[in-house]
Amino acid sequence: PRGAVTVVGYLLGLHVPPTAIDVPADGLDDVVLDATGDTVGSVAGSVQFANAPGASTTTVILVPDSAFNPETTRGPSVAGLRAADVTGGFVIAGVPPGRYAVLAAFENDRLVRDPDTGIGGTAIARVDVGVNEAVEVAQSFKITEALAVISPGAQGIEDVPEGEITLTWADDSSEDGYELRIYDGFGDVVLTDIDVPRVTGGAQVRYPWTPDAGDGALYQFRVASYREDADGERRYISQTEDLRGVFRVGTPPVQ
Known part of the structure; x- marks a missing residue:
């Protein structure tokens, strides 16, 4: 700026x-x-x-x-x-x-x-x-131990087609539920769901979601599992890793 x-x-x-330093309108080079x-x-x-x-x-x-x-x-x-x-x-x-x-x-x-x-x-x-x-x-x-991200973005930035996608992560063993947050490429929250229900009889949790933006837009989903005590207060058990769950929707336009 x-x-x-x-x-x-x-x-x-x-x-x-x-x-x-003071930056002029046309920029500044050679700052020592x-x-x-x-x-x-x-x-x-x-x-x-x-x-x-x-x-x-x-x-x-x-x-x-x-x-x-x-x-x-x-x-x-x-x-x-x-x-x-x-x-x-x-x-x-x-x-x-x-x-x-x-x-x-x-x-x-x-x-x-x-x-x-x-x-x-x-x-x-x-x-x-x-x-x-x-x-x-x-x-x-x-x-x-982290909650494992299954897809998308388990190993790095993953390209997904536009339209509905399924966010998938490993089921925790003793949870009462999950909190899900999705961030855009600027770090802003675009979706919050703090009442994702637990699953029984399965090893994975699946959450369908349709992004608003495509054309190469970046997103990351983050999940935390929780257990409720006798008073209904949530105690968090685990969460997905900070750098996983990143995905790119659609194809960026050719510049």
């Missing part, structure tokens, strides 16, 4: 301080940003596997809080600001100063952050990293 803007850079091992590798810090924490049969490692990434979308609970990952093969404790070194959302089990590994808000360690954590500061995340992240 034109006008006064602030440019900040994020890269493993490199501190790019905020730079204020100062950078140093002497003032980076680190982020440490831990994860706990609450219910994850068949999976024993996960990943933790840092997302700049200014780019994090709380509705979709996702944002752009920064190259290198990632801990892999996490089994308990983790440390991400070389973190530039700034405020970050800490996302555990964000990548596709059949695991998700436990969605049960009735226990600790399930909220999105934020950390503020100062110059040369070592930060410890106060909470330990609870990790659980």
Whole structure:
């Protein structure tokens, strides 16, 4: 956008301080940003596997809080600001100063952050990293087995024809129902159904839906399973993974 803007850079091992610039109507080239590798810090924490049969490692990434979308609970990952093969404790070194959302089990590994808000360690954590500061995340992240996406979008962006499609995911074993949300390519919710009934005698849940837009429009569906307690309050059991369930409807027009 034109006008006064602030440019900040994020890269493993490199501190790019905020730079204020004024962008004219015809754009601006050759902006020079100062950078140093002497003032980076680190982020440490831990994860706990609450219910994850068949999976024993996960990943933790840092997302700049200014780019994090709380509705979709996702944002752009920064190259290198990632801990892999996490089994308990983790440390991400070389973190530039700034405020970050800490996302555990964000990548596709059949695991998700436990969605049960009735226990600790399930909220999105934020950390503020100062110059040369070592930060410890106060909470330990609870990790659980994900609800498997069957189709569309189980392995990546899947192309589907225009018209009615069937969203399909694996049935949870002890659920009372499901909550479904569908997002468009801008991260806006285009459908919410918080009363998808449970299924019995089947391994999959199917939900028919007809998108409003085609011509290459992107969507993602996200599902959470829940159990109701004696007072009718919902306790979330699991959810689909953050990066699965993405699909493209129809064929984009030729430019």
